[in-house]
Structure formats: C-alpha cells, structure tokens
Amino acid sequence: MEPVRSHADQETSPKITTEPPKKQKKMKKRRSWVPGLLLLVPILLFLFGFFVVPMLYILYLSFISTENLSGADAVYSLQNYITLFTDSYYLNSLWITVKISIYSVIVALLLGYPIALTMAKSSARVRAIITLLIASPLLVSIVVRNFGWYLLLLPNGTINSFLLNIGIINKPLNLLFSELGVVIGLSNAYLPFMVLAIVTSLYNIDPSLEKASAILGASPMRSFFSITLPLSLPGIISGSVLVFSLSMSAYVTPALMGGANVPVMPVVVYDQINNLLHWTFGSALSYVLLATTLLSVFIFTRVFEKSKFKEVFR
Amino acid sequence: MKKAITVISIMLLLMLTACGAPTPQKAGETASTDKKEDVKTLTVAGNGGVIERTIRDVIAPKYKEKTGVTINYVPGLSGEILSKVELQKSAPQIDVAFFVPTDVFRAADKELTETVDESNVPNMKSVKTDFIAVEGAGAPVFGLAIAPAYNTEAFEKNGWAIKSWNDLVSEKYNGRTAFVDITNDWGFNTLNALAMANGGGTDNVDPGMEKAKELAGYSTTFYKNSTQVMPAIQQGAADITVMGSYVIGELALSGIPIKMAVPEEGIPLQSFSATLVKNTPKEEAALEFIDYLISDEAQELVAEQGFYPVAEGLELPEKYQESIGLKESDATFKPDVPKFAEVRAEWSDRWNKEVVPEIGKLLK
Numbered sequence A: 001m002e003p004v005r006s007h008a009d010q011e012t013s014p015k016i017t018t019e020p021p022k023k024q025k026k027m028k029k030r031r032s033w034v035p036g037l038l039l040l041v042p043i044l045l046f047l048f049g050f051f052v053v054p055m056l057y058i059l060y061l062s063f064i065s066t067e068n069l070s071g072a073d074a075v076y077s078l079q080n081y082i083t084l085f086t087d088s089y090y091l092n093s094l095w096i097t098v099k100i101s102i103y104s105v106i107v108a109l110l111l112g113y114p115i116a117l118t119m120a121k122s123s124a125r126v127r128a129i130i131t132l133l134i135a136s137p138l139l140v141s142i143v144v145r146n147f148g149w150y151l152l153l154l155p156n157g158t159i160n161s162f163l164l165n166i167g168i169i170n171k172p173l174n175l176l177f178s179e180l181g182v183v184i185g186l187s188n189a190y191l192p193f194m195v196l197a198i199v200t201s202l203y204n205i206d207p208s209l210e211k212a213s214a215i216l217g218a219s220p221m222r223s224f225f226s227i228t229l230p231l232s233l234p235g236i237i238s239g240s241v242l243v244f245s246l247s248m249s250a251y252v253t254p255a256l257m258g259g260a261n262v263p264v265m266p267v268v269v270y271d272q273i274n275n276l277l278h279w280t281f282g283s284a285l286s287y288v289l290l291a292t293t294l295l296s297v298f299i300f301t302r303v304f305e306k307s308k309f310k311e312v313f314r
Numbered sequence B: 001m002k003k004a005i006t007v008i009s010i011m012l013l014l015m016l017t018a019c020g021a022p023t024p025q026k027a028g029e030t031a032s033t034d035k036k037e038d039v040k041t042l043t044v045a046g047n048g049g050v051i052e053r054t055i056r057d058v059i060a061p062k063y064k065e066k067t068g069v070t071i072n073y074v075p076g077l078s079g080e081i082l083s084k085v086e087l088q089k090s091a092p093q094i095d096v097a098f099f100v101p102t103d104v105f106r107a108a109d110k111e112l113t114e115t116v117d118e119s120n121v122p123n124m125k126s127v128k129t130d131f132i133a134v135e136g137a138g139a140p141v142f143g144l145a146i147a148p149a150y151n152t153e154a155f156e157k158n159g160w161a162i163k164s165w166n167d168l169v170s171e172k173y174n175g176r177t178a179f180v181d182i183t184n185d186w187g188f189n190t191l192n193a194l195a196m197a198n199g200g201g202t203d204n205v206d207p208g209m210e211k212a213k214e215l216a217g218y219s220t221t222f223y224k225n226s227t228q229v230m231p232a233i234q235q236g237a238a239d240i241t242v243m244g245s246y247v248i249g250e251l252a253l254s255g256i257p258i259k260m261a262v263p264e265e266g267i268p269l270q271s272f273s274a275t276l277v278k279n280t281p282k283e284e285a286a287l288e289f290i291d292y293l294i295s296d297e298a299q300e301l302v303a304e305q306g307f308y309p310v311a312e313g314l315e316l317p318e319k320y321q322e323s324i325g326l327k328e329s330d331a332t333f334k335p336d337v338p339k340f341a342e343v344r345a346e347w348s349d350r351w352n353k354e355v356v357p358e359i360g361k362l363l364k
Helices: A008-018 A021-062 A079-086 A088-121 A124-139 A142-153 A158-165 A179-203 A207-215 A220-231 A233-248 A252-261 A265-275 A279-305 B002-019 B050-067 B078-087 B101-109 B122-126 B152-158 B185-197 B206-217 B226-234 B245-253 B283-293 B296-304 B318-324 B337-358
Strands: B041-046 B070-075 B096-099 B139-151 B177-180 B240-244 B258-260 B267-277
Touching: A021 A279, A079 A088, A079 A279, A088 A124, A088 A179, A088 A233, A088 A265, A088 A279, A088 B337, A124 A179, A142 A158, A142 A179, A142 A252, A142 B226, A179 A233, A179 A252, A207 A220, A220 A233, A233 A279, A252 A265, A265 A279, A265 B078, A265 B337, B041 B050, B041 B078, B041 B283, B050 B070, B050 B245, B050 B283, B050 B296, B078 B096, B078 B101, B096 B101, B096 B283, B101 B185, B101 B267, B101 B337, B139 B152, B139 B185, B139 B245, B139 B283, B139 B296, B177 B185, B177 B226, B185 B206, B185 B240, B185 B267, B185 B337, B206 B337, B226 B240, B226 B245, B240 B245, B245 B258, B245 B318, B258 B318, B267 B283, B283 B296
Parallel strands: B041 B070, B041 B096, B177 B240
Antiparallel strands: B096 B267, B139 B240, B139 B258, B139 B267
8 A cells, every 4th residue: 555645746736726826825935035035144134233233223223412531420302403503603514514425426427427438339349348447546545545635636736736837816716725726636636436327227218219310410529418318317316415415425525625624514523523532423423424415315315206207217 | 914914923023022132241250251261352443544444464473373362353433333332242253443532431431341451451551641542441552642734845835834833724725625524533633723722622622613713714625534534635725624643644555745734833743542340241352452452562663653652661663753753843732532432522613613604714
C-alpha cells in the first residue's frame, strides 16, 4: 500500500480551492509586498538608528533651556525658540541662508541647463565624456576645492590680478567674503546635481515630439519653449530642490568663502554648539533651519505642480 | 501584515535597547584594563596640524620605545573634542584630551576631567606657572603666546611698527589684514587685548568693542577658520595678523617674511593643555603619559616644533629666536581663563551684532 504522502501542497491545495476568491487575491497581494518590505528593512533600520533617533534627540534638546555650562539649571521651555524668533540676528541669518540658497539654485540652473541640453543631444560617447567632466569635481574634497577658489578669488588672487592687468578694473573686486563668493562656491559645488537631474528628464522626452513640432512649422526656439522646457520641468524641480537643500545646510563653503561677513545658519549653529557649547540653542536653530528648508521645498514644488504645466508631473 | 509589523517592531526595540548607554566603569573597578602593565594603547585627542604632527610623529614613537604604549591620536578642534568628551562621558573613548585654556576650564566646570597636579603628575613641580590654564585641571604642554605678527618687508618699506595693540587698527594697511573671528581663540584674545589697550579689560570689554568696530571697518573680513590665515600671509594678501606664536615661528622658518610683535600692553601666554578624561579606564597610564609630556625630554622635542617650553630652565631653540623669541623686557601676562569662559558667550553675541556689521565700512 502506498504510504500517504504528507507533502504540503497536496495537503493545502484542496483548502486553497475552497477559499473564497477575494481572500485568495488578498493573500497573493500580501505575498507580493512582503519581500519588498524585507528588502527595505536594512535601510529602515539604518535610517532609524542613524537619522531618526539622533534627530529626535536633537528635537528633545531644543526644548531644554539652560544658562549654566554644566547644565545644572536646565528646565523644559520654549525659551530657545522664543530667543530665536525675537532676535533679529538669527532671523537675519536665516534670511541670508534662504537668499544665498535661492541665488545658488538660479546660478546652477542657468549654468546647468545648457550643459544638460548638450548632453541630451550628444552621441553616447560625448555624453559619457561630459558626464565624467561634470561629476569630476565631486571626486575632489569640498575643502580642497574651496581653498582653490579662495586662492583664485583673493584680492591679489588669479582672477583679480588678471582683470587688473588687462585693465578691466581699477581696484580688486570684492569676490571673497561676500554673498557673491559664497554663491560662486555653492553653485559650483552643486552644479553636478542640477545637471544630472535635468538631463535625466531630458532623456525621457520623446524625440518625435520635436520633429512633429518642426513639421507643423514651429521654430527651434518655439519647440524649445513649448515642448523641451515644460517637459524637463520635473528635472528642473528635482535639481533645484537638491541644490536648494544642499545649499541651506552647507557649512564649509560659507565658512571659508564668506568669513564672518556671511553668517549663514549652519555656521551659526556650529558656533553655538562647538564654540559656545550652547547645545540646546544650537538644536533649536537646527530645527528651525530644517523646517524652513522643508517648507520652502514644499511650497516650491506645490506651486509648480499646480501650475499650467501640472500635466508633466503625472 | 501584522506579522511583518511585529517582526520590525521587535527588531527596532532590540536596536533601541542596544542604543542604551553602557554602564561606565568606575576608576579602579576593572582589574583587567586598569593595570598599568595591561595598557597597550592610549587614545589622545588634540588639535590637528603642528600639534598632531608633534605628538604622532615625534613624541609617540619615543614614548612607545620607552614604555611600549602606542598613542592613537584623534585630531580635532578644541571645542569639538570637548563636545566629544561630553557625549562620551559615560563611556569615554578618549583617555587624554588637549584643550585650549578656556576649554580646560569648561571641561573642568562640566566635571568631564579629573585633577592633574603635582600629586599625580610629579613633573608639574617644574612647570612655569604662567602657562597653567586652570590650577589642577590639566598640564600645560604646548606653550604659546597669542600675538600680533607682521610682514617684515612691508613694515620696513613703509616705516610701520607695532607698539600697541591699537596699532592693529589703521587705514594704512588698506584692508591687507587677516584677523580671525571671535569664535577662535586668536580673535577672542585680540578683543581682550584691545579692551586692555583702551582702559578696559576682561571685566570691562566696552572700550575693546568700540576699537574692534574700527578694526572691522578696516578689514575685509574676520576669518571663520584660522587655517585660512596662513595662506593669506603666504600669498601676500595680508601684512598684519594676530596668531599663535608657534604658527608665526613655523611660517618664518619656511621663508615667509613674518615676525611676532610684542605690544607694550603685553601678550597673553597660554598653552594647549593635556587633561585626564574622567572615568577613563586607563587613568594610571594616561597620567604617566601626561607626566612624560612635561618632562624635559619631551619639552625639548616640543620646543623644536616652535612652542615655548613649559618646563623651567628650557629655552626656545635658536632657529625660532628671531621670529618669536621673547626678551626679558617683553611684557607678557596670564589671561584670566575662568573669566574668559564666563564672558565668552556674551562677547560673542555682542561681537556678532555690533562688530561684524561694521566690516569693510571704513575701507576706501
């Protein structure tokens, strides 16, 4: 006599057939997302341990007020936030940070878009070379790059000496230790992010659209403004968000290129935490900076998503 | 779904539990690590640059030869090290921390360091007292003065001289200055000295603030990072600055026409001091290392790098005498470090709001 086989599928198969079809569908659905979730577990744990927990701790610190270095008189209060919003120095610092970040986005966009357009229209070989050139500054440490800029932009540096020698200017331009210097540094540092974001959306534009517009009599300029530019908006938005967020949190470039003249928020936070040991006030400043960045990005993306070009974001 | 959430929750909980601060070892509690003969390595944190080079490349190899103990050096700014020590106070990773004077006081005030004095570091007996930041809080190792420095060629050509701290403030330099911001010790001491030169002092900074506004007016910036001052001097972008004497000595030795000036009001003497981090399981070995650092043998090595030797009877090597040598007649003083720590936040705040906005306003 043949032994009864206890194989799982044989045992369960009759059951499955008796399940109502709705439940079957649900189980199938569950099976499909479980592996996906498991794949996400490492990054979720990583983010939780190294991002969420420290950020929560900083948030907690920001609600502690203390005057004493040893923290002996620490009490829970909103004093840090009250000081921040009532002291014009910190509000001005926040404004300078936002202003410089917006300028950096504009400069990076104006410089980056033509490069991205050239890349999108080039052969694969040329595209690879340009990509390498665009990404190459990222291979050099930001500190080293900033020192390079510093030597170039000094009053008796290369750029000023050149302009003085050819007689364009009479006295050295104030390129360093000004908002201009910081914008030059930041837009240079984050240009690759802008270019790579725009070029990705340019690749996705169907080339037949431009051909169609040409057949219908549109000039290249008209085609660009009616087809290419609107369809590349998602890339422009993501590039701008990246450059804006990175500029808002940049420390090295503003510190080295702006000196004390450009007190952006990250520099003020650093001074509060590392030089004055005002951890709790520095934490509150960090959170206000973070909230400003998130709010700006939210408003910026919403404005475009609700604009007349909202179709391209679907 | 529920199962997955349960699994993730358990993992997160386990991770959170693991995040809990480990119970600190009390000094002398652990038999295995506290014993001198078991200590093979010491972790020392201090400034980068010349201090790091001196310890890592000059002192550490000698010390290993003598005792078999390897020195691991963690470079960083004094304030950053203080933050690290504070964060790790329940389970310190650093055994010996180097601080600038104000941070020696702040570390002691926050009870992050243990006593270091003649009772546990015998060589403290022969240390010049002017270099001690806070009595009992650490051993001075790298002696220095914070002083004005000038381009000798430019000064000779123009017939300029620095007789007072007030001579730093002048339109004749035409913006060719390189002063650091108040967040740095060089900047802080400049403000204190300007206060002293104008009838004030650490107790009354108002005259200093007024003079500093003028200084800002004739400056293109105040550098946020002191490492930028060196290239500014090297590139010839600045003729006058205020910096640590060891940097002036190093620049002069490398061929830059620079010399330290000693104004009549005096220059503050101080040191980078070695402190014993509280709760380190290697207390005994750390104290022995600190004792070695201020021994004549180590101090001779330290002086070779351009620092004023803190041990009595030792002199700065001849090669540095021309640029940073101190004569008997030169006025020096010991800054009031606890007072510095007390007023630091207030001065910084006033500096940012009153002095920084004046930058460049008097430049033509």
